[in-house]
Amino acid sequence: MEDPLILFVDDDENLLMGLKRKLRGKFNFDTALGPSQAIENIRNGAKYAVCVADMRMPEMDGVQLLAEIAKLSPDTVNMMLTGNADQKTAVEAINQGRIFRFFNKPCDDEDLIAGLTAGLRQYQLITAEKALIEQTLAGSVKVLTEVLAQLNPTIFGKAMRAKRWCDRIAASVGYPHPWELGLAALLAPIGYVSLPPDILGRLGADKALQPLERDVVRRTPEVARNLISNIPRLEQVAQIVYLQYRDYDGSGFPADGPEGKDIPLGSRILRIFNDLGKIVDGDLVVKQHFDELRQKPKRYDMALLDQIEQELAEVDPAYDNVAYPEGTEHDIYLKHLRMGDFLITDIETLDGHVLLTRGNYVSEVQLQRLRVFQKLHQFHEPIRVRRGGHDDED
Template identity: 85%
Template sequence: MMEEPRVLFVDDDENLLMGLKRRLRGKFSFDTALGPLEAIEKIKGGAKYAVCVADMRMPEMDGVELLSNVAKLSPDTVNMMLTGNADQKTAVEAINQGRIFRFFNKPCEDEELLVGVNAALRQHQLITAEKALIEQTLAGSIKVLTEVLSQLNPAIFGKAMRAKVWCDQIAKSIGYPHPWELGLAALLAPIGYVSLPADILSRLGEEKPLQPLERDVVRRTPEVARSLISNIPRLENVAQIVYMQYRDFDGSGFPSDGPKGTDIPLGSRVLRIFNDLGKITESELVVKQHFDELRQKPKRYDMSLLDKIEMVLAVVDPSYDKTAFPEGTEHDIYLKHLRMGDFLLTDIETRDGHVLLTHGNYISEVQIQRLRVFQKLHQFHEPIRVRRGGKGASG
């Protein structure tokens, strides 16, 4: 059985609250709080209120500040104000800061107060009903899209899930206003791939090279993604983030026309980084060298944002060279000559298409040992290209 919506009256005058209890008993379900601190304590303690009616002048905290706090603690609560000070400045301040539904002057006739409270209760009903409907629609639509993506290509879906994890980790530190929006954009970023032929999709999942015409087709998939996502309620911003995910910071990239620099949506600038970061690491583990690799293309990313993300995500991994991106020489070598500290410029791939290590990684001792085992069982494409040497590089 659904709980009856309750109203909270807040005032520092105990006699006034007692009078309200006598006059309004049986009209609707309500509670009282003697002052703003008690009201906040009730809400923090788990009490749910459809409507909060607060006095303006109270000693510990005025009504504007109280209702502003109520709006943060209980966003669905409809707020109303009672005050003896009817000046315009107070009314404007109350409405702007406390999200006030109605504003009453004291003394307020019982009938006027009843009409106002009942209107607020109806407003709360509308808010919660719409929210429930949208949340159900949203959840169902996202479930369908993610299931389509996971069935379409598990490898691509896995990378999207990894990008979502990264987004969840960095959202707070970069001051992202709606973290759920950012994570969802990462998850749905590759949904435009549903328009691709199966052979292109397969090569994408395995990170195999594409022909120029095929790359152009893939490059335009954000348009398809935007079209799909924008049909879902409340996902207009997510659709735009996904559409701009390959827009470079200098204004190049896809789409060919549009904003540049910080005018590009923040979420799109994050995805621009994570799309490329996902290509140079095989796991959620991110180290400093991965960001050093991204910095080789400074026009592509928001470098200030890149720095913030690195501070949150990058960890120290002793199996990697801890120095800056190496400025050594490049060599084409056979696998038997591979050394710890070499920086891969090409994938290490078996002749039957299995990628053992992706380019953009430093070679660790553990990886060399693993590679030696695989060499006994498989044939690899050789030679491979590495960067060797530079400041502090091992070898």
């Protein structure tokens, strides 16, 4: 395995040549004649364990260069070579460039070698800690997802589907850290671990809950946040999950919190996917699903909803009047009923109350009313409908 690489940056070519003669055989190193070359090397993929930069350079001083390197390569240990180690220079370097050590010109060979050795040791400590954190993060997430999968496979399956949706739309909505969004979707229902088995079972089966039970379920994002926030580097994921039911107009859970664009983008996405997941069967997402979500415009970021629809929605052949001029008949459950469906059977509760009669097309208002009734009553299912094949005047 090749030794970690050190970079020396100076605008004086003679000084760089002298360093090469002094350090050849002692370290694995590279040189850059000025800040531009150093930055170009890093942007082209060069990995440096240590960077030693001169303070006085014409294009960009050492503080500015090391501050830029700290952004491009956060694990690199930065050092400065200066003939002007005054207090102001030192403060700027430490605050902006994250300086590990200063060297004064001219620098004694033994001091330079000792400093570089210490810098390489610091780099090893940083990378070892980072690897440990990443392993801890991966292990902790694995444990949480396995708990959720064992707790209720149906709910876990829906979380996996939401993660796939997040992976598909992350780039188009400009999400800065796609892994963070996907992980938030996967861990969004982890708060359900606090629910009694009977409530959990009804949730998995999409059955109606009593008001007190709904209130308990409503608070599960707080449980999820408390669990996730204990894992290193997942503080932002925990906040996204906590606000996943916060409505765009400022209502929803929690009662006090941000609204509009102040709600994290990840939470606004989960708010859409949580409701989309309740009306989508399988992986096929169609325009009619988004039409249904638009019946509650105060709940969502509507511009974001449009972006997600463009990325996810597919053409449903059952609504293609050209391909199916006479329409096609389907036996469906009520949760899959859509606007424009023609009822071939009545929609009737188990106690005999007919909500919608056969021979009619389902309107937006009727569908919304039915969704309210579904929370309170049980219906005869499946029902038979015809899709496609009717003109607008019908």
